[in-house]
Amino acid sequence: MFDWLLASPPERRLLGAASRRAPTPWVIAIMSFTIMLIAATGLALANTAGVLSRAIETRYALEVPAAGTNLDALLASVRSLPSVSSADAVPESEMRSTLERWLGPAAKSRELPVPGLINFDIRPGTDLGGLRQHIQSIAPGAHLVAHRDSVAPLMRSLTLLQAVALGLVLLLSAAAAAAVVLAARGALDTHRFTIEVMHGIGATDLQVTHLFQRKIAIDAFIGSIAGGIAAGLVLLLLAGGAAFAGELTGGATLNLVDLLILALLPFALTALATVVARTAVLRALREAL
Amino acid sequence: MAAVAEFDSVGLRYGTGAEVLRDLDFRLRTGAFYFLTGPSGAGKTSLLKLLYLAQRPTRGRIKLFGEELSEAARETLPPYRRRIGVVFQDFRLIRHLSAFDNVALPLRVAGAKDEDVEGPVREMLAWVGLADRASARPPTLSGGEQQRVAIARAVINRPELLVADEPTGNVDADMANRLMGLFTALNRLGTTVVVATHDVGLINATAGAQMIRLEGGTLVDPTGSLRNPPRPTRGSA
Numbered sequence: 001m002f003d004w005l006l007a008s009p010p011e012r013r014l015l016g017a018a019s020r021r022a023p024t025p026w027v028i029a030i031m032s033f034t035i036m037l038i039a040a041t042g043l044a045l046a047n048t049a050g051v052l053s054r055a056i057e058t059r060y061a062l063e064v065p066a067a068g069t070n071l072d073a074l075l076a077s078v079r080s081l082p083s084v085s086s087a088d089a090v091p092e093s094e095m096r097s098t099l100e101r102w103l104g105p106a107a108k109s110r111e112l113p114v115p116g117l118i119n120f121d122i123r124p125g126t127d128l129g130g131l132r133q134h135i136q137s138i139a140p141g142a143h144l145v146a147h148r149d150s151v152a153p154l155m156r157s158l159t160l161l162q163a164v165a166l167g168l169v170l171l172l173s174a175a176a177a178a179a180v181v182l183a184a185r186g187a188l189d190t191h192r193f194t195i196e197v198m199h200g201i202g203a204t205d206l207q208v209t210h211l212f213q214r215k216i217a218i219d220a221f222i223g224s225i226a227g228g229i230a231a232g233l234v235l236l237l238l239a240g241g242a243a244f245a246g247e248l249t250g251g252a253t254l255n256l257v258d259l260l261i262l263a264l265l266p267f268a269l270t271a272l273a274t275v276v277a278r279t280a281v282l283r284a285l286r287e288a289l
Numbered sequence: 290m291a292a293v294a295e296f297d298s299v300g301l302r303y304g305t306g307a308e309v310l311r312d313l314d315f316r317l318r319t320g321a322f323y324f325l326t327g328p329s330g331a332g333k334t335s336l337l338k339l340l341y342l343a344q345r346p347t348r349g350r351i352k353l354f355g356e357e358l359s360e361a362a363r364e365t366l367p368p369y370r371r372r373i374g375v376v377f378q379d380f381r382l383i384r385h386l387s388a389f390d391n392v393a394l395p396l397r398v399a400g401a402k403d404e405d406v407e408g409p410v411r412e413m414l415a416w417v418g419l420a421d422r423a424s425a426r427p428p429t430l431s432g433g434e435q436q437r438v439a440i441a442r443a444v445i446n447r448p449e450l451l452v453a454d455e456p457t458g459n460v461d462a463d464m465a466n467r468l469m470g471l472f473t474a475l476n477r478l479g480t481t482v483v484v485a486t487h488d489v490g491l492i493n494a495t496a497g498a499q500m501i502r503l504e505g506g507t508l509v510d511p512t513g514s515l516r517n518p519p520r521p522t523r524g525s526a
Contacts, residue, residue: 010397016385194383200343201442202371203398205364286363 014198014211015191024183024216025223031176032227032269033234035169036262040235042165043258049158056147058085058124062135063143064116071116077138078120083131087120119147176269177276180216184280187212195285205285213278220273224266232262292316292352293450293481294340299349299359301335301506309335310506313349317483319449322476324492325485327503333485334378334454336503340483341375341452342366354449371399374448374480376456380439382427388414388438389423395446413441416471418464432459440468444475451475453484457491469495 064074071089078087095114099107106112122131132144148155188195195208239253254262294317301310310332317323325333338344339351342358351359353369374395382391393410414420417437427435436459443451451472457465469491476482483501484491492498502509 008403010390010393010403013386013390014383193381197381197383198394198398199367200341200370200375200381201395201398201446202367202369202373204367207398 011211014194015187015215016194022183022187022219024180024219025226027179027183028176028220028223028269028273029227029230031172031179032224032266033231034227035172035176035269036228036231036265037234038165038168038172039265040231040254040258040262042162042169043254043261045158045162045165047253047255047258049155049162052151052158053148053155056151058121059147060120060122061145061147061150062118062120062139063145064118064139065113065141065143071118074116074139074142075118078118078135081131081134083122083126085121085123087118090117090119092116173269173272177272180220180273180276181280183219184212184216184277185284187215188281188284196288199288205282208285209278209281212281213274216277217270217274220277221266221270224269224273228263228266291319291355293319293354295350295352296339297350297352299339299346299351301332301339301344302347308347308506310339310346310503313508315501315508317450317481319481320476320479321481322473322495322498323481323483323501324495324498325483325501325503326487326492331503332506333503335506336501337375337452337454337483337485340450341373342370371395371446372449374443374446374451376436376440376443376451376453378454378458380427380435382435382438382442384427387424387426388419388430388434391427391438392441392445395442399446409445410441413445414438417441417468433461433464436460437464437468440471444471444480447475447478448480451480451482453482455486456484457486457488465491466494 062074062078064071075087075089078084092114095117096107096112099112099114103112122128135142135144191212198208296313296315299310299313300308302308313336325336327333335344339346340353342353346359349359350357354372356369358366358369383394386394389410392413393406396406396409411420411423414423417440419434419437419441422430422434425434427438430438436456440453440456443453453472456472457468460468465488472482472484473495486492492500
């Protein structure tokens with residue numbers, strides 16, 4: 001299956017020295033470098049979204065509009081509910097400090113009504129409808145808000161950014177494939193005479209294709225690995241050492257599976273380039289007799 | 290006697306131009322020696338291209354080695370091409386390969402192992418007088434030397450059909466005689482030889498050879514003076 005990779009010295013000499021000066025490895029290296037960085041960013045974003053999603057999945061906020069309500073009693077009632085695993089009240093002072101960022105010193109004014117706020121987590125499988133009814137019975141007028149609804153726009157942004165990252169990876173892969181097609185066509189033009197002579201003495205299309213496929217596979221492998229190593233170094237630098245890609249995503253890290261995916265990308269790019277080169281060369285050769 | 294090639298109403302045109310070959314009907318007997326003659330532009334090189342499968346006829350049928358190949362799928366052609374040795378007028382040597390590698394190419398394409406290549410190639414280079422030029426590349430060889438490398442490459446595989454386009458055009462008389470001696474020797478071993486040439490002396494010096502004369506793209510024998518003209522399969526060619 002991989003016989004074509006094992007060319008004898010005479011077979012290697014067939015394409016001569018000119019092809020060694022081709023820019024293909026450089027192009028592939030740049031593509032590989034960019035793809036790795038974008039893929040790392042996308043994976044880190046996915047992890048961020050996952051961490052955030054898991055953190056808020058069971059979290060709810062109970063807004064109690066009537067100022068002066070006995071928040072401690074209400075907190076105790078909420079904690080006593082069997083479907084609630086934990087609950088904490090947000091102190092009024094903390095609420096006012098938060099509001100101060102937007103309202104300035106006016107946020108400290110007692111004339112400004114500040115709702116009571118209790119954050120709580122529910123147990124898996126809780127009947128939300130029943131819980132709402134129960135809360136309405138103990139705190140009429142209170143408003144139950146799911147945290148996931150509050151951060152839905154952020155989650156949508158994260159999902160969109162992941163899709164953009166995936167799209168860019170696919171686009172760059174397509175660009176790399178296009179570069180390989182151009183390189184293959186250029187190589188065919190450069191070696192048209194050699195190909196004609198080989199065909200004339202009975203070489204098959206596969207024999208001719210193997211020469212170019214092997215050359216482009218080696219170029220792609222060298223370029224992919226070089227670009228991958230460069231991207232790895234950049235990620236290490238950005239992450240400041242151990243926490244990979246941390247700065248790219250505000251603290252999200254890459255796990256072992258992510259690192260494995262990133263490590264496989266240069267090989268995937270090499271495989272893509274090899275398949276594309278083989279197809280392009282075979283197709284071009286079929287145009288001749 | 291079996292035919293190595295049979296042409297039946299063969300015509301050839303390039304693109305939308307006029308036919309450069311018309312109504313060719315003839316057969317080449319296995320093991321025979323043919324000279325292809327005719328004025329410049331008569332279609333000799335085009336006829337040779339049809340013979341060594343570098344061109345398909347635009348009409349008619351061509352059988353090579355008993356197989357109809359006019360419309361054969363291109364992927365079926367390489368095994369037939371390996372049975373044909375070709376000496377091109379412009380040598381067609383690969384410039385960046387040594388004389389040794391150029392001569393060894395047909396053997397390697399046919400799948401010969403390196404240890405089976407060395408001996409025959411050295412022997413062949415010695416026969417054409419280039420034993421000491423094995424590592425030289427074509428641009429450093431004279432025209433005659435390049436011609437000899439091209440001939441060595443064409444015959445290294447002991448082809449069943451040898452097609453040569455003006456093979457002695459760039460060599461001196463002595464070397465021309467030696468090369469014709471090689472062709473004759475190959476012919477005695479069973480190889481059918483077709484040599485396109487203007488060299489009347491060469492034709493007269495080759496005993497037993499037959500002639501194919503082309504004029505204006507058709508096979509002719511207007512004077513009846515052709516020596517052993519090939520037997521037509523039909524028509525008046």
